[in-house]
Amino acid sequence: MTPPSPTNTATATAGTAAGPRLVEGRGDLSAAVSRALRSGTPPVYAPAAVLKADPWGEDLQLALHLLYELHYRGFDGVDGEREWDPDLLRLRQALEARFLHALRTELSDAPRSVDEAFAPLLVEPVDLSDSLSHHLATEGELWQLREYAALRSLYHLKEADPHVWVIPRLTGRAKAAMVAIEYDEFGAGRADRIHAGLFAELMNDLGLDPAYGRYLDQAPAALLATVNLMSLFGLHRALRGALVGHFACVEVTSSPGSRRLARAMRRCGAGPAAEHFYAEHVEADAVHEQVVRHEVIGGLLADEPDLEGDIAFGCAATILVEDRLAAHISGAWERGSSALRTALPEH
DSSP: OOOOOHHHHHHHHHHOOOOOOOOOOSSHHHHHHHHHHHHTSOOOOOHHHHHHSOTTSHHHHHHHHHHHHTTTTOOTTSOGGGGGOHHHHHHHHHHHHHHHHHHHHHTTTSOOSHHHHHGGGGSOOSOOTTOHHHHHHHTOOHHHHHHHHHHHHHHHTTTTHHHHTTGGGOOHHHHHHHHHHHHHHTTTTOGGGOHHHHHHHHHHHTTOOOSTTTTGGGOOHHHHHHHHHHHHHHTOGGGHHHHHHHHHHHHHHHHHHHHHHHHHHHHTTOOHHHHHHHHHHHHHHHHHHHHIIIIIIHHHHHHOGGGHHHHHHHHHHHHHHHHHHHHHHHHHHHTTOOSSSSOOOOO
């Protein structure tokens, strides 16, 4: 196939107000949400189904993702007023409680201090054999890079958006530093430098469709959990510390991983835009790491020291969902299978 112009595609993807296509459910709860959004009626479901649902499973994670997406771009043909529909919010609250309980249960022994939570992340591991980015950099194939990009598109095409919600909940040093970092994420005043647009260009280089939400139907629960985590933290003021912990964890770990992924794109001949997206993050996130640790976290702890445990929790939760996703992808590839629910067409 001949992909469209990277510049035009990125601009259209970053600037369009149209919502993505609404997908079908993967179980009782997600089907109830999908039907409710299509019909404009309240969701019909058994409350007991929420309590029985696997918090890491396809049904709950997709239902939660569909409800969260109403706070971003919504869906094509779905009334924007459904964002604040009390019946949908009631279901979302129940699903969130189930997900949050699972996170806290899994992380019951996780560090409670910022120093303990972040110390392991500041040192590059000697053994990278379990690192997905290391695999892609050293022996990954082009089809694996395409799958990885399709999966990650659910976040990168809204990159930095979930973290913006914390800005009005911060003050002083933390707020000023957070705004400075986000300013870079959104292109420092240049539309052609917005990171979501740069990722759209990466997808174009890889022969993928860069439309927002295009690969939702193919994204497994392990991927949805990584995106849902940001929305969960971002939409709740009470979890502002956890969102800062998530943001800091992403920035601290981004630069080394991006360096390996830039190498992977170059080695596989993915294209200049594909390599550039990750090369851009190597330098930018190395700077962001220092600012977020010393100014965002430092400023927040100076203002609200009681949030230290929440910041550490946000970091630990990020590592947990990312490790689960990496295990899913690695396991599928080791079996010679696609990591997506349905494999991409050959390129």
